[in-house]
Amino acid sequence: MWSMAQRNTFLLLLVFIGLSRWTSASHIVGGNVRLTAGGTPDRYTLSLDLFIDEQNSQAGDIKPSLKLAIYRRRDNLKMGEFELxxxxxxxxxxSNQACAQLRPLKLREVVYSKDIxxxxxxxxxxxxxxxxxGVCCRSGAIDNIVQADESGMVFYxxxxxIKTVPNSSPVFSVPTGEYACKGQPFTFSFKATDADGDQLKYSIVTPYKGFTNQGVAFDNQPSSTYPTVGWKAGFSAASSVPGTPGLQVNAETGVLNVTASQIxxxxxAVLCEEYRDGKRIGSVRRDFQLAVVDCPNNTPPAPTITLEKAPExxxxxxxADGTISSVSACQGQSVTLKTEASPTWSFQWQRDGINLPGDTLATLVARESGNYTVVKQFRNTCGKPSPAQTSVKVDLSEAETLKLTATGPTTFCDGKSVILKAPEGPYSYAWFKDDxxxxxxxxxxxQPHETGEYKVQITSAITGCVVTDSVMxxxxxxxxxxxVPPALTTACSGDTIRLNAITRPTYTYQWANTGTVIDQESGASLAVTQAGxxxxxxxxxxxxxxxxxxxLLQFKTAPTVTMAPLPALCENATARLALSAEPGGGxxxxxxxxxxxxxGLEFDPAKxxxxxxVITYTLSMPGNTCPGRAQQTVVVHQAPTIAVANATVRRGSEVQLNKxxxxxxxxxxxxxxxxxxxxAAEPFASPDTTTTYRVRATTPQGCEYTxxxxxxxxxxxxxxxxxTPNNDGMNDHWVIRGISDYPDCQVEVYNRWGNPVFVSQGYSQPWDGKSAGQDLPPAVYHYVIKPGDSQPHRSGSLLITR
Known part of the structure; x- marks a missing residue:
């Protein structure tokens, strides 16, 4: 069986061996991500908290920057990558450097952060x-993971x-670098705070392994289900640290406890989930490592907490034994607790089981409510902490209940007000505006009348406690x-005065005349025709x-005049329209x-x-500045216009007119x-002689055009x-029937060489086949007949035989 010193030496040897092998990220003990909403819309702070083992770190292990990626959960679409x-x-x-030498970890927090x-x-x-x-890899000295040196970490x-559920993620408290002693109860806190006041639930889960390995140091690839580490036999998420009990977390407070049975x-990993109105909206995971060492059996005596100073x-x-168990004082006051001081001991004060950073002296000034304990340990030698931890409950809650109330809304329009009311009782009051x-x-x-933060401070005449509350x-x-002042405030009846308001796009308007609301008018301008x-x-x-x-608007009465109605007329009327009104003279x-x-007194539709x-009539009377006015409307109908053309027709035939x-x-x-x-609109004409016709077109309104x-x-x-001009009395002349109707005609006959042999202006005497008194020889001749009166010429061949 090894001695204590041999075991410690062997453990340290394992650490040094590990330093020579695990070169990827074995110095990273754990960490978590934070996403915090900024002070303006769409602005956030993205942070990564890493916990580094300084004993297992080398130069350059702490990088100047790291990259984090954001993905859409529905389809793992990459939304962006950010270098922090x-x-x-x-x-x-x-709390005890001597005992710290027994554990294989010396922790440092490294924070990466960027506003995005x-x-x-x-x-x-x-x-x-x-x-x-994602980063590779874990320390090979980890005892509960299979192939830890090949298992990466994923901080998630x-x-x-953001558009519908603005949110800041939970923020874990900073852990301590404490160790756990085998066989001794050990408590530490991963309690998180939530800026939105969401409900937080904690659970221990299996750490993510991700996709990194010794060949891939960093990997931010997406996944709907990240691979997890493999537990060694006997270990699981529910038994990550063996003991009685094993490692557990309070689901409501985030406080972890264990009585380890194995060094x-x-x-x-601890999963912190946030719920809003009973619905899960997000989560954050913290990866971590806990060292369990075999502490010496020497234990300091249990500490005693006494009260050094308290308000009157x-x-x-x-x-029952006379020790202090609780202290209650007013909000804003403090209580000083102490325990026996000695250079032999070191101390760590705690509130609600959480170490208070820096509070390691024999005295503590408590300024917040909570259960205060002190852990007592040897200062220069390693030993177990004090077995019994006495506690003192400090209550610095309000001694007086104060709720400032208002008799109405605290947001109101200028000219109105509200009364702020503080509780009545044996108090003195002081009121403040913006401090x-x-x-x-x-x-x-x-009763406030201006914008500001109004605060009341009441002091109890009985307890002396001072309580404040404020209302914005x-x-x-x-x-x-x-x-806007109109140009005229007095006008004649029938006239209009326009009132205009100063306009703003956010205004609505309501006009009233002598106390009566004008319902139909809601614009910034009003046309007024009535006094008021x-x-x-x-x-x-x-x-x-x-x-x-x-x-005040006034309208003067004008003389009453009437104007005779005006009949409709055609624009081509030959007579002008007479105008009349009563009384005359206007x-x-x-x-x-x-x-x-x-x-004058006439209207000419042709113009x-x-x-x-509209035709107006205006009559001014002596002594009255408002003229009498009347008007009538005259309708002028459009006159028809038709275009007809002359026509030519052969006698006995017909032609259609006005097509x-x-x-x-x-x-x-x-x-x-x-x-x-x-x-008929388009009659057929067949006169015997040339005839001139007159046509009159009439519209449905009676307007005519001729x-x-x-x-x-x-x-x-x-x-x-x-x-055959052969003097046999038959067909001796060239008789052209109908030529008598063309007295101005010209008849020409040409021989085969184009020489004229007969020319006649008019054709009252038919041609006898002679030229210059001599009979023309039988032959074929060419004739041209020009009827005149724009009639077409006729031409053809003429045969003379004898």
Whole structure:
């Protein structure tokens, strides 16, 4: 059997051997991620807390920066990677350096941190996101993990969608560098704080292994289920440190305890989950290692806690043996506790089982409520801590219950107020605004009128305790209710005065006349036609209201005039429209296009064209500045316009007139001789002689338009292609039937060489086949007949035989 010294030497030897082998990240004992919301939207601080074993570290092991990645949980989409610079380092406290030499760890906290931007519009997936940092590898000296030197670490945190669930992750307390003695109860805390007040639940889980190994030092790849470490036989998440009991965590407080039954170095992980309104919204994991050593059996005597100093009004409780068990005092006061001092002992004060950093003297000033204990150990030699830990409950809660109340909302509009009320009783009062005292304000009630933080401080005449409470009062400014002074406040009846308010996009408006709200008017401008006292009430988005000064508007009565109604007329009316009104003596005027169409007492529709036009009548009477006015509307109908074309028709035939007629018009043709119908829109004409027709088109409103066209009647020519001028009395002349209807015609005949042999202006005497008195020889000749009157020329061949 080995002696104690031999075992310790062997343990240290294992550590030094490990230093020569585990070169990846075996110096990293554990750590956790933090994500903290900043003071402005979308701003966060991302941090990584690593716990380093200085005994197992080499130069360069602490990197100047590390990278963390963020992924979307639903599909492991990478949202970003962030490089965090080294922020700070500090050694973790131990209470006994002599005993610390027995353990294989000397811990230091190394913090990496960076302010980053996470946009709510981008991080809005309801399944949330996670942060990850993977590193290899663990120390080969770990006793509860299979192939620890090939097992990496994954520091992991998941958080909800920022857009809908703004959140800061839980923040673990900084651990100590303490060890656990085999066979002795050991308690330490991983209690976390949550800035959002979410409920936290703790559990021990199997550490993540991740995807790193001796060949891959860092790996931030995503995973829906990260690989976990392999436990050695007899170990598990529920039994990561063997003992009676084994390592356990209080699910509500995060305090861990164990009475270890085996020495060694043990890895474990604590999962802290946060719940809001009963729903899980996120979590963070802390990886860590606990060293269990075989401490010497020498144990210092149990410490005794006494009261060195307390306020005069403190209430002190004692146990049956006379020792101090509790102290109650006022909030803001302090209590000084002490234990017996000796250079032989070292001390570690605790509150609620958690070491208080730096409080290692024989005295402690307690400024917060809690259960205070002190752990007593040998200073210069290793031994077990004091077996019995006496505790003193310190209660520095409020001695007086104070809740400042208000008689109404503490946010109100200027001109209104609220009364702040403090509890009444045997108290004296002092009121403050933004930490400035109000001289003379010594009553339990106070009425504020300005924005600020109002605080009341009450002092109990019985206990002397001073208690404060405050309320934030916000006074919203009134909107600006002002009517721009109109150019005129007196007008004539029938006129309009426009009132305009100072406008803001956040204002709504309500107008009133002589105390009666004008319901239909809610704009910033009001057209006024009635006399009265007008005021404007303006409401802003804070529902604050202001009312303007009143504006008095007056309307004088004008003489009563009437204007005779105006009949409708056509724009091409030949007579002007007479205008009349009663009483007479006033002036008529046209509005718009009708301005130039009114002359004296007449209206000329030809100067306006079709449309509706307003004609006004104005009459000024002596002694009255307001003229009488009346108006009528005259309708001017559009006159029809038609375009007809002259036509030519052969006698005995017919031609259709006005082929482009307008369906809405009625037509009347004169004379009706030779027409298929005198009222047809497109009649057929077949006159015997050339005739000029007059057509009148009428609109449904009775407007007319008249025009003319001429139908020219022409006779068809029958031109023989041969005749026999042989004086036998038959067919001796070239008779052209119908040529008599063309007295201005010209007839020409040419021989085969193109020489004229017959030319006649008019054709009253048929040609006898002679030229210059001589008979032309039988032959084929060419003729050209020009009827005249724009009629087409006729030409062809003519045969003369004898």
């Amino acid at each position: 610079p080294l922020l700070s380092e500090q050694a973790l406290a131990v 931007e996470l946009s709510g519009d981008r991080f809005d997936d309801p399944d949330g996101y996670y942060v990850v940092h 945190l998941d958080f909800p969608p 060694g170095l043990f890895a474990f 009004n403190a209430q002190i409780g004692k146990a 400035r005292v109000f001289p003379g304000a010594s009553e339990p009630d106070y 009062v916000r006074v919203k400014p009134k909107p600006q209710a002002s009517i 006292h007008y005021v404007l009430t303006v409401t802003d988005t804070n529902q604050c209201q202001a009312t303007s000064e009143e504006v 002036t008529f005027a046209g509005v718009g296009r009708a301005a130039g169409a009114v002359s 306006t064209g079709p449309g509706q036009f 482009n007629s307008i369906d809405s018009l009625q037509y009347y043709w004169t004379p009706s001789i030779g027409l298929s119908s005198p009222v 025009t003319r066209l001429t139908v020219t009647v022409v006779t068809a020519l029958f031109i023989p292609d041969a005749f």
